[in-house]
Amino acid sequence: MVTPVTEPAHGTEKSSSGDAGLHRRLVYGDERALAEVYAEYGGLVRRVALRVTRSTGAAEDVAQEVFAHLWSRPYAYDPRRGSLRTWLSMLAHRRAVDWVRGEARHRKDIRADDDALHAIPEPGPGPDETVVDRERSLLLHSALAELPESQREVVHLAYFAGRTYRQAAVELGIPEGTAKTRLRTALRSLAETLADPPDPALERGA
Amino acid sequence: MTAEHDDVRDLLAAWAFGALPPDERRRIPPHLAECESCAAEAEELRETVRLLDGAASDLPERNGGVTHGTASVLSAARSARRPAAPHVAAHAAPYAAAVSGLSALLAEAEGRWGTPVVHDWDVHATVAHLLAADEHLAVLLGLDSRVPASRTDGADWEAAWDLRTADVIAHEYGRGPQETVAAWSAQAEALLGTPEARDPALAARAVTLMGARLPVSDHFVVRAFETWIHTDDIGRALGVPVPPPPEEHLWQQVRLAVRILGAALGPTAPPVLLAVTGGDEWVLGSEDEPVRAELALDPVDFCLLVGGRHSPREVPRGESGDTDAVRNVLELAASLAWL
Structure with missing residues (x-):
């Protein structure tokens, strides 16, 4: 015997909103959730990919790959471990760095991808400034992709997503001082990569 | 070394990344003008970020919210996994x-x-x-x-x-x-x-x-x-x-389970008010007034109980009134499990 006492009034929206709610809908195959995620973070993902690849075509490919990955492997993202914004930004960056490495591998005149990122441009009548910068930029992005996740998260929010370090601290649930310190540690180690690029010969144990 | 020096030095990375709020950003230039070591570090960090940026003017960034490309991104995604059957x-x-x-x-x-x-x-x-x-x-x-x-x-x-x-x-x-x-x-x-x-x-x-x-x-x-x-x-x-399943689907399952539970309990069992958190309440058992007990369960916990994944004794719940009447409902709910 069942007697309903109240009219249905489902009010628990908290689990349906935010990243956990989006994740839940992605898991259960709700395509509208993917469209919402894309509308929210598509710009960020493309911007990150473009910074690294400098190619709109490549950025487009990376964006497709990133969102296809989120959709086909929704469990790769765990909402308990961080925000969707940070996760997508880091994934886009990683895929973009991989894309550049793949490009480098395809170039005949370069033997190995690491060399490509560290290569000094052909000696010529004075170094072409933009080519040098480009190589150094790739070296930096490659190093950024290797930073510990705790540092990368803050860098992604503060740099790619345009948050202040205080906003980033709130979003990550860490003290402001910690966010500040992680940004400093991250940027210092990038600067040092630049000052003292890893020697491919040494890395190979030669 | 002053406190101002230490403060500013700690802010330089956030400053180079463009991640300082305006009030703190204003503290930077006056200190750099008088502190050589901070000025040198600032320059190095700025240069690092400049290289990360690349030649920003080269970047064909688009303005406004990015809604273009939605169709191609969605269709690429769809070829990797089909959406739930529409x-x-x-x-x-x-x-x-x-x-x-x-x-x-x-x-x-x-x-x-x-x-x-x-x-x-x-x-x-x-x-x-x-x-x-x-x-x-x-x-x-x-x-x-x-x-x-x-x-x-x-x-x-x-x-x-x-x-x-x-x-x-x-x-x-x-x-x-x-x-x-x-x-x-x-x-x-x-x-x-x-x-x-x-x-x-x-x-x-x-x-x-x-x-x-x-x-x-x-x-x-x-x-x-x-x-x-x-x-x-x-x-x-x-x-x-x-x-858990999307809210609407979860409640379809809760409502069906309550109906099956009510039918299994029959019309003479001591009446228990079942409140499933988030909205619905039912009286299970006989229509006698007043109810003998009240039982409150989260919708997911209720489903896990009916599915045999929570034991009647341990399922998280709120209850008041006649404990035997509550136990009767919980044990019957758990006995429905066939999974």
């Missing part, structure tokens, strides 16, 4: 979503098919069980069975159910997990493609399945429920937390 009626939507959810989880099972899940089943056998469990409704709706028939003549539904699961698991162990997943998935798609999945009027027909005479539409909700509970089992086994 165009099904409300009664079949929870099953469509549950099938999609299990497919997504099974993508994480690669290389771990032998992980023990529940009973003596591993991940592979649990999918095989679902292939067997869904088959009963599939056959009823005129679909062909995908595994050679079992000899179940004369057995009651529970014995026939268990035998069929055992036979299908044995059969599926003869092939790879991917083939079992493909068979389960194809059968699920076929079920969702039946006219009964799309047409509520056709699905209103009552049929007896698993000892219960219910409309086909309810049997679809039962399939969703079992699929979700086993998905949750597999998720726990793999250490991947499975979110």
